[in-house]
Amino acid sequence: GDSVTQMEGPVTLSEEAFLTINCTYTATGYPSLFWYVQYPGEGLQLLLKATKADDKGSNKGFEATYRKETTSFHLEKGSVQVSDSAVYFCALSENSGNTPLVFGKGTRLSVIA
Amino acid sequence: GAVVSQHPSRVICKSGTSVKIECRSLDFQATTMFWYRQFPKQSLMLMATSNEGSKATYEQGVEKDKFLINHASLTLSTLTVTSAHPEDSSFYICSARPLGQRAGYGYTFGSGTRLTVV
Numbered sequence: 368g369d370s371v372t373q374m375e376g377p378v379t380l381s382e383e384a385f386l387t388i389n390c391t392y393t394a395t396g397y398p399s400l401f402w403y404v405q406y407p408g409e410g411l412q413l414l415l416k417a418t419k420a421d422d423k424g425s426n427k428g429f430e431a432t433y434r435k436e437t438t439s440f441h442l443e444k445g446s447v448q449v450s451d452s453a454v455y456f457c458a459l460s461e462n463s464g465n466t467p468l469v470f471g472k473g474t475r476l477s478v479i480a
Numbered sequence: 481g482a483v484v485s486q487h488p489s490r491v492i493c494k495s496g497t498s499v500k501i502e503c504r505s506l507d508f509q510a511t512t513m514f515w516y517r518q519f520p521k522q523s524l525m526l527m528a529t530s531n532e533g534s535k536a537t538y539e540q541g542v543e544k545d546k547f548l549i550n551h552a553s554l555t556l557s558t559l560t561v562t563s564a565h566p567e568d569s570s571f572y573i574c575s576a577r578p579l580g581q582r583a584g585y586g587y588t589f590g591s592g593t594r595l596t597v598v
Binding site: 399401403408409410411412413416456460462465467468470471472473475 | 486511512514521522523524526529573575577582585586587588589590591592594
């Protein structure tokens with residue numbers, strides 16, 4: 368079945384550091400790919416998405432590119448802020464029917480001033 | 481944008497009682513909603529798929545008699561934790577997508593319910 372693997376955390380960075388969270392996937396079809404963010408005590412918010420190969424999703428300074436050849440969707444941000452501290456989930460969705468998202472295990476990011 | 485309201489956000493109940501959690505799509509209709517459970521510092525575990533007007537589909541290992549799901553309308557799904565025990569304490573989250581919207585748009589999540597059973 369489909370699966371998502373993302374780098375284990377926690378990740379601790381200083382403010383203004385560069386962030387990369389790796390995410391790779393396996394899927395039988397051509398899924399859509401997502402990054403969700405969860406702040407403490409809250410539900411999940413969609414951060415960015417990409418629906419086909421070579422698409423780049425971006426939002427709030429975060430970017431991720433759908434790489435079909437490497438089956439990857441790594442999350443990057445050039446300069447993190449303390450407010451970016453959260454748990455980040457990579458996920459995929461098959462493009463047919465109402466199938467649930469398949470999540471990675473999540474990566475906890477802590478940014479210190 | 482699509483909004484999912486989940487209520488209550490926090491609940492504390494005594495062992496042996498039942499708790500109902502509501503998941504409501506405020507500005508769209510959804511034939512399918514998903515219920516997840518999240519343990520501390522872990523990922524989301526899919527519990528069941530809630531289908532409007534029909535029985536929910538439960539994931540392997542989830543007790544359907546303990547976690548009752550009802551999807552009575554296109555905007556409301558409820559999860560009832562029956563005869564709750566301390567091991568049922570967890571963070572429960574629902575998600576939905578507007579009827580007819582393509583998978584590429586993703587799902588909208590509720591804000592979650594922190595259940596504590598004492």
